[in-house]
Amino acid sequence: MFDITALCKAAKKASYGICAADSNQKNAALSEIALAISKRRAEIIFENEKDLENAKKSGMSESMIDRLSLTDKRIDGIIEGILQVTELPDPSGRVLSEEVRPNGLKITKISVPIGVIGIIYESRPNVTADAAALCIKSGNAVILKGGKEAINSNRILCKIMRDAVSKAGLSEDTVCFVDSVSREDTAALMKMKDYVDLLIPRGGAGLIRATVENSLIPVIETGTGNCHIYVDEHADEKKALDIIFNAKTSRVSVCNAAESLLIHESRLGLLDKIKERLDQKSVSLYCSSACFNALSSKEKVFLATEEDYYTEYLDYKMSVKEVSSLSDAIAHINEHSSHHSECIVTENEEAAALFLKGVDSAAVYHNASTRFTDGFEFGLGAEIGISTQKMHARGPMGLSELNTYKFVIKGNGQIR
């Protein structure tokens, strides 16, 4: 039987080793991983084939099967990603503040790895290597728990990474793999508070909710995006049309895509043009009655329910509602949003300032698409997820967010 406690204990022990490793050692481990994945790609493709066959048998959709597939090109992408992580600065050991107190104590606040990070994810086996690379670079041990549909792919990737890490002189348990598809083991992992310091669920709303509800370990919620575009009274028409079209349709399946349009009641005349633009991608609109009535064509136009305004469609669908003031827009967003990314389109600086201050979301935009909320676009170099909660990290999480800090105090016998 799979022993989740033993696995977590092993990860904890390994975490002290990787925590003490210097940048060269961590980069060497990443280089070994990249090399090993390249050399052993035939094994990866062989194991991935098993997952793909099972997926076909189970009647998985084409798009899901595509996500699951590890082609030569995707393996090259994984390797490229790992090598990029070696180029990033080491987030650990930075002096965040330093002070000599009146009693002579020197107090230094210094960034340090978190310890053991558990990643619970669905489907895409790329995450296995991406997440491990970010954890290693940031000095953490990682416990990987992927979806059952990718178990063969994930198992071989973890085996290759464990071998490589060991070759680089670190404990193989720096990368731990939950080789189980049992829900009991996942539930048990969430209780391993003594050994696991952080859980990051990556996947749909159901996975995230289940993790929050069952975990005793601190959780960072990621990637739910009911993002809003607010077209203000003073919006520039072209900017509004471009931003709405881009934010809604450039990639509908991602968390930073817009899901809801708010429009000042004085600008309802713009709705026909907005719809015309969105018609290029056959976007359905779920409208308040005022917006419904303002639209000339009712093709793909529906009346919204209150539920629509809370919905992250991840599809060619958008909810649409008028507001009678900026403060109504802010209040609506704070009530309905998942607090990911929201945008105001306006030429009025005062309105923009009020929106940016009043909207309680990780990323707030003035005249730009919400699609920019992303670790690479923000210049973090990489991203383990986009946090939609407020503790520890908010918005795109890079290597720095996989560190905590400690206080180091040097004295010469001081007592209190």
Add this chain to the structure above:
Amino acid sequence: MFDITALCKAAKKASYGICAADSNQKNAALSEIALAISKRRAEIIFENEKDLENAKKSGMSESMIDRLSLTDKRIDGIIEGILQVTELPDPSGRVLSEEVRPNGLKITKISVPIGVIGIIYESRPNVTADAAALCIKSGNAVILKGGKEAINSNRILCKIMRDAVSKAGLSEDTVCFVDSVSREDTAALMKMKDYVDLLIPRGGAGLIRATVENSLIPVIETGTGNCHIYVDEHADEKKALDIIFNAKTSRVSVCNAAESLLIHESRLGLLDKIKERLDQKSVSLYCSSACFNALSSKEKVFLATEEDYYTEYLDYKMSVKEVSSLSDAIAHINEHSSHHSECIVTENEEAAALFLKGVDSAAVYHNASTRFTDGFEFGLGAEIGISTQKMHARGPMGLSELNTYKFVIKGNGQIR
């Protein structure tokens, strides 16, 4: 019946008001509170008397009754504390980083209040005012849930604070009081994830465990301190004696007091002197067999069980164990500690560096008492608690740790 959902919704609504308030408004609210507490102290003492009477009837210990008591002097202390908080810098609105990306987007990372903070605490009614002051100054609404033994004192303090905050032009719901002694209401509060952004339990290990186990809201665990002093092979004798005596006995009931002594096996000869010093305060020692045997006097000396090494005594008791190496000391601490504060006593800089790096605790000391882990001693000006976990805040939490951040992105029509 008490309606916890309505209370949390009201706090959420009020949080948007206090979030938008500037430093002057927040300081004005704090001044109003300080003034009102001073003016209405007769009411406070009257209500506190009720709690004291109930406590005496229920047979509460003298020391607990003392903690519960609000004397004129203590009320002066509360007022003084609030006025000190007005003097501290506003943690919100600080630019944490700022960058113009190649596409022209200006991305600013800015500190902002967390939103609604729930404080669940036991006994001392001072916490009611202290915690509210820190939350207000940091721009947060606060929900206060105190212990049932202080319900009358807490109720009047909250009433006074709500009146004062309202007089200063902020919503009275900036300070919310859970006027209930039912466990169901406390449990319900812990599920109010849509309205409450953070829970901070302040109290014993049982309260903290119950909060972690039941909360869907992120929790910051505070104040459990199984702190260690390690006397290294190269320890200075005087420093070792002073630090052990101070860390163990200067105040036994606090979380930064030392609970466990590790001593290098080459220094067992020091144990008699350590005991002699600790005998001044009648400290009982719970020893490994080697340490037991090394002690000449067995008075107040006992053999330790494994359980002792995990125990936060909060009493004139200390566990004692020899280690055969520095790495054994580090491993023992990482296994048994609550990750609060630990100290190495040594004149060897290399040993100190290894200890400070390898020990996984919030505060790690070289040649100084663990008793310094404290918001005031660290120069934070005030403290809402000492975090023993790694997410968001670690060690003493001041005003800055009651803020999160958001990304503000300014563009001129950028799309991706």
